[in-house]
Ligand SMILES: C[S@@+](CC[C@H](N)C(=O)[O-])C[C@H]1O[C@@H](n2cnc3c(N)ncnc32)[C@H](O)[C@@H]1O
């Protein structure tokens with residue numbers, strides 16, 4: 711395991727640095743171009759979570775199974791999974807419905823030194839075929855799926871997961887106490903400021919994601935994961951309002 715992200719840092723994210731018309735955030739070509747810089751400077755703990763996805767994958771991957779990275783973007787989580795898979799009869803699939811992300815992702819996969827094949831699908835994770843899974847990752851993707859569609863997706867993942875398999879679920883969360891919500895949001899914004907984002911960038915990004923990134927509480931996540939068919943839900947990482955959970959299906 712290495713602590714260095716496997717993707718070279720690309721362009722600096724200045725997408726929200728000048729005044730722009732209010733418009734919902736989309737994973738288009740301009741975002742894909744700056745994405746490694748954007749996510750590293752915006753998500754507290756992202757640079758810790760990525761190498762840990764490799765460690766978790768190593769623990770739970772099963773011979774002859776499929777591994778999925780749903781909402782793979784440029785493949786940072788896909789490559790972490792790839793390096794955690796020690797069986798050469800496993801198949802690794804990355805799925806994203808942004809053409810711009812998938813095109814760049816192909817390039818990063820080609821640069822990587824592992825020989826395990828990765829198949830990339832440019833399609834909606836709501837429709838993508840899932841079967842015989844041991845490790846599935848949703849690294850900051852479920853938050854972009856409309857809340858009323860989330861239970862169906864998680865149930866499909868749980869059904870496709872073998873006994874002893876897992877879902878790694880990372881999300882921005884909201885808190886049930888208004889006071890905690892306010893404190894954690896302030897700390898998150900301080901993190902962004904410390905990473906060089908201005909007040910204008912922070913506030914314009916906040917408005918752009920307001921209608922498209924819908925955070926839910928840890929309780930909501932736990933309950934839904936259990937209803938979907940996972941037997942154990944563990945929070946293995948939290949920094950401010952960003953968490954990563956491990957949902958485990960008991961071994962038969
Ligand atoms: C925050 S990024 C994921 C980051 C990535 N997993 C990583 O670890 O670097 C969310 C990704 O999910 C994708 N996405 C959102 N909704 C989707 C959907 N319904 N189907 C497929 N991809 C989706 C977006 O295009 C975007 O690339």
Ligand SMILES: O=C(O)C(=O)C[C@]1(C(=O)O)C=C[C@@H](O)C=C1
Pocket residue numbers: 748749752753850882915916919923
């Ligand atoms: O919450 C924020 O302020 C963010 O910018 C978060 C977030 C995310 O969690 O995915 C939103 C969009 C980009 O993908 C990068 C980061």
